[in-house]
Amino acid sequence: MGTERKRKVSLFDVVDDSAVKKLNGGINGGNSMTASINKWNGKPYSQRFYDILEKRKTLPVWHQKEEFLQALKSNQTLILVGETGSGKTTQIPQFVLDAVEVETADKRRKYMIGCTQPRRVAAMSVSRRVAEEMDVVIGEEVGYSIRFEDCTSARTVLKYLTDGMLLREAMADPLLERYKVIILDEAHERTLATDVLFGLLKEVLKNRPDLKLVVMSATLEAEKFQGYFFGAPLMKVPGRLHPVEIFYTQDPERDYLEAAIRTVVQIHTCEPPGDILVFLTGEEEIEDACRKITKEIGNMGDQVGPVKAVPLYSTLPPAMQQKIFEPAPPPVVEGGPPGRKIVVSTNIAETSLTIDGIVYVIDPGFAKQKVYNPRVRVESLLVSPISKASAHQRSGRAGRTQPGKCFRLYTEKSFHNDLQPQTYPEILRSNLANTVLTLKKLGIDDLVHFDFMDPPAPETLMRALEVLNYLGALDDDGNMTRLGEIMSEFPLDPQMGKMLVVSPEFNCSNEILSISAMLSVSQYSLMKQMVSSRLEAQKAADEAKNRFGHIDGDHLTLLNVYHAYKQNQEDPQWCYENFINQRALKSADNVRQQLSRIMARFNLKLCSTDFNSREYYVNIRKAMLAGYFMQVAHLERTGHYLTVKDNQVVHLHPSNCLDHKPEWVIYNEYVLTSRNFIRTVTDIRGEWLVDIAPHYYDLANFPQCEAKRVLERLYKKREREKDESKSKK
Numbered sequence: 001m002g003t004e005r006k007r008k009v010s011l012f013d014v015v016d017d018s019a020v021k022k023l024n025g026g027i028n029g030g031n032s033m034t035a036s037i038n039k040w041n042g043k044p045y046s047q048r049f050y051d052i053l054e055k056r057k058t059l060p061v062w063h064q065k066e067e068f069l070q071a072l073k074s075n076q077t078l079i080l081v082g083e084t085g086s087g088k089t090t091q092i093p094q095f096v097l098d099a100v101e102v103e104t105a106d107k108r109r110k111y112m113i114g115c116t117q118p119r120r121v122a123a124m125s126v127s128r129r130v131a132e133e134m135d136v137v138i139g140e141e142v143g144y145s146i147r148f149e150d151c152t153s154a155r156t157v158l159k160y161l162t163d164g165m166l167l168r169e170a171m172a173d174p175l176l177e178r179y180k181v182i183i184l185d186e187a188h189e190r191t192l193a194t195d196v197l198f199g200l201l202k203e204v205l206k207n208r209p210d211l212k213l214v215v216m217s218a219t220l221e222a223e224k225f226q227g228y229f230f231g232a233p234l235m236k237v238p239g240r241l242h243p244v245e246i247f248y249t250q251d252p253e254r255d256y257l258e259a260a261i262r263t264v265v266q267i268h269t270c271e272p273p274g275d276i277l278v279f280l281t282g283e284e285e286i287e288d289a290c291r292k293i294t295k296e297i298g299n300m301g302d303q304v305g306p307v308k309a310v311p312l313y314s315t316l317p318p319a320m321q322q323k324i325f326e327p328a329p330p331p332v333v334e335g336g337p338p339g340r341k342i343v344v345s346t347n348i349a350e351t352s353l354t355i356d357g358i359v360y361v362i363d364p365g366f367a368k369q370k371v372y373n374p375r376v377r378v379e380s381l382l383v384s385p386i387s388k389a390s391a392h393q394r395s396g397r398a399g400r401t402q403p404g405k406c407f408r409l410y411t412e413k414s415f416h417n418d419l420q421p422q423t424y425p426e427i428l429r430s431n432l433a434n435t436v437l438t439l440k441k442l443g444i445d446d447l448v449h450f451d452f453m454d455p456p457a458p459e460t461l462m463r464a465l466e467v468l469n470y471l472g473a474l475d476d477d478g479n480m481t482r483l484g485e486i487m488s489e490f491p492l493d494p495q496m497g498k499m500l501v502v503s504p505e506f507n508c509s510n511e512i513l514s515i516s517a518m519l520s521v522s523q524y525s526l527m528k529q530m531v532s533s534r535l536e537a538q539k540a541a542d543e544a545k546n547r548f549g550h551i552d553g554d555h556l557t558l559l560n561v562y563h564a565y566k567q568n569q570e571d572p573q574w575c576y577e578n579f580i581n582q583r584a585l586k587s588a589d590n591v592r593q594q595l596s597r598i599m600a601r602f603n604l605k606l607c608s609t610d611f612n613s614r615e616y617y618v619n620i621r622k623a624m625l626a627g628y629f630m631q632v633a634h635l636e637r638t639g640h641y642l643t644v645k646d647n648q649v650v651h652l653h654p655s656n657c658l659d660h661k662p663e664w665v666i667y668n669e670y671v672l673t674s675r676n677f678i679r680t681v682t683d684i685r686g687e688w689l690v691d692i693a694p695h696y697y698d699l700a701n702f703p704q705c706e707a708k709r710v711l712e713r714l715y716k717k718r719e720r721e722k723d724e725s726k727s728k729k
């Protein structure tokens with residue numbers, strides 16, 4: 001940790017009791033003169049402000065506002081536990097903002113209140129709502145910051161940001177000096193970044209007595225948080241605004257997807273108006289469900305109202321995620337049955353998201369969860385039963401703006417007997433290479449003694465150190481190298497960071513930038529275009545493959561798509577005709593610009609091999625291998641692929657563009673379903689492994705396998721060639 005700098009003003013001047021009362025009186029309408037002018041922009045408050053204010057005042061947290069401010073005043077850390085919908089996320093940061101001085105004495109600089117969210121979509125939507133509640137423009141006094149998008153300005157005093165972003169900020173500002181109060185929201189979710197922030201903030205608090213921390217959590221485990229945060233006081237906010245009725249199935253459902261769609265249709269035909277939120281597990285399943293719902297209800301004709309099915313998952317570009325906030329469709333004819341919006345989402349809609357109009361929640365009880373096996377270094381997403389805490393959060397989405405109903409597609413007995421109370425912390429089931437790189441960058445060298453709330457397995461930490469050492473980000477003593485420092489500046493996994501940093505050496509950094517950006521958006525949403533059936537979706541994908549497919553692999557196909565988009569001046573009509581999703585490409589383009597700015601910051605040259613050269617694609621493939629040499633699979637004589645060194649049997653994902661089965665492939669992702677798939681694959685040459693990553697492909701350190709024998713031959717060939725060229729000289 002760095003040292004504390006001298007400050008001109010005293011920090012954290014929480015107002016005294018009289019000020020608390022004045023604030024309550026003012027906003028509550030006590031003093032109409034001061035309350036009618038918005039202190040943030042000097043404008044009179046709009047009617048909407050007052051309308052929302054009336055609703056805000058009914059939220060349970062408002063009854064404990066004074067108690068909260070008093071507790072905050074007398075403590076550096078505070079744990080706040082509240083029922084879902086009690087108003088934590090939207091109100092507490094505003095209470096804090098009203099109570100602390102954010103302007104420095106010389107007015108040259110503002111301090112901020114930061115409130116973290118585990119999900120991007122939540123950070124964006126909650127900040128919009130709060131800006132509305134405060135009657136200011138989003139991006140000015142209230143803003144948000146998510147990876148690849150910063151919607152804040154010099155005026156910003158309340159910032160919602162993902163936990164990952166706060167961690168990134170700490171890299172440049174170790175004492176988080178721009179903040180006066182940090183609020184960690186949804187702490188019970190125990191995301192990887194929040195867990196790291198816990199440990200980090202404990203240190204920062206010691207070095208900054210003026211900083212305050214509020215840890216907010218939905219349920220349970222409050223005592224655990226208290227114990228961890230030096231016995232900080234705990235404040236409970238009971239109650240929620242609207243009741244939610246819970247229904248269970250009589251018998252277990254065999255096919256949850258089919259049951260979910262059936263329930264949607266039943267609600268639409270039998271229940272009063274109100275939108276529906278359905279929780280499913282992944283993008284393909286969600287897109288499929290949206291199509292089926294639209295089709296089934298469409299087939300019912302005019303006796304039912306129209307529906308709009310909207311997907312929501314994390315890899316959907318932010319602009320497309322915003323569609324969930326659009327209103328339900330109007331009746332087809334005036335006075336006809338009302339329309340309904342049906343949001344079909346992964347568990348990203350589980351916390352902090354209020355979608356106005358949602359009355360019904362359908363919860364099949366499953367989510368894709370990260371799992372990591374350090375022994376074979378496989379991290380993947382696995383469909384697994386959710387926890388009781390998750391089920392509770394999901395049902396909470398129904399009672400946000402009016403009383404609601406939640407349909408759990410499992411039995412009550414199963415809820416009580418089969419579901420774990422809490423979701424297992426992500427830090428215990430993740431690959432930690434990225435986290436370790438971040439911690440190293442933050443100056444934390446002693447990982448074993450870092451104050452984790454739940455320490456990860458030593459084997460997982462060892463694996464992470466090993467991977468970073470192979471990538472050259474850490475030296476043999478575990479110290480960060482210059483390469484590692486640059487890699488850590490990219491908000492990407494270390495492999496991709498390495499690929500970008502070394503790409504100028506292969507004379508193809510422009511292309512590697514494009515590929516990295518394209519990989520950052522969902523492959524599925526990229527090719528999707530107004531298709532109404534799975535068959536059509538398949539046809540569209542096949543069509544796109546024919547047009548842009550590159551025989552050497554999916555990464556190069558993505559590059560072709562990006563180039564074609566640019567060559568056609570980003571024309572929406574062209575996108576439509578080519579089954580390309582323009583919004584997804586725009587999003588990729590935005591990511592590309594941000595990554596190229598980071599490249600420029602480190603003087604990494606932007607260059608390309610001549611397109612007509614035979615080396616053009618070869619160089620790109622080699623640069624990719626320089627980052628992903630630990631994600632290689634070899635085609636065995638038996639006809640299946642084995643991952644190199646870890647010897648896992650894998651199959652090429654059916655979405656691949658290859659027209660042959662290459663002997664060696666690199667892959668971007670490991671997908672665990674009924675079979676083990678590797679997705680987004682590209683053909684590479686065995687010789688390159690020997691040239692580009694000899695330290696990893698060191699045969700003295702290699703398990704016995706077919707790949708080893710092939711590599712042995714390649715090494716011998718290399719030696720012979722070297723000898724021959726020497727003797728020629």
Ligand SMILES: Nc1ncnc2c1ncn2[C@@H]1O[C@H](COP(=O)(O)OP(=O)(O)OP(=O)(O)O)[C@@H](O)[C@H]1O
Pocket residue numbers: 059082083084085086087088089090091129218241351352353354355356396399400401
């Ligand atoms: N965008 C919105 N539109 C309409 N009402 C909203 C909106 N956002 C919040 N609200 C209202 O404010 C209430 C409290 O929301 P808030 O997100 O602060 O709750 P919370 O206690 O943080 O819940 P959770 O932990 O489940 O996220 C909602 O239940 C809803 O009544």
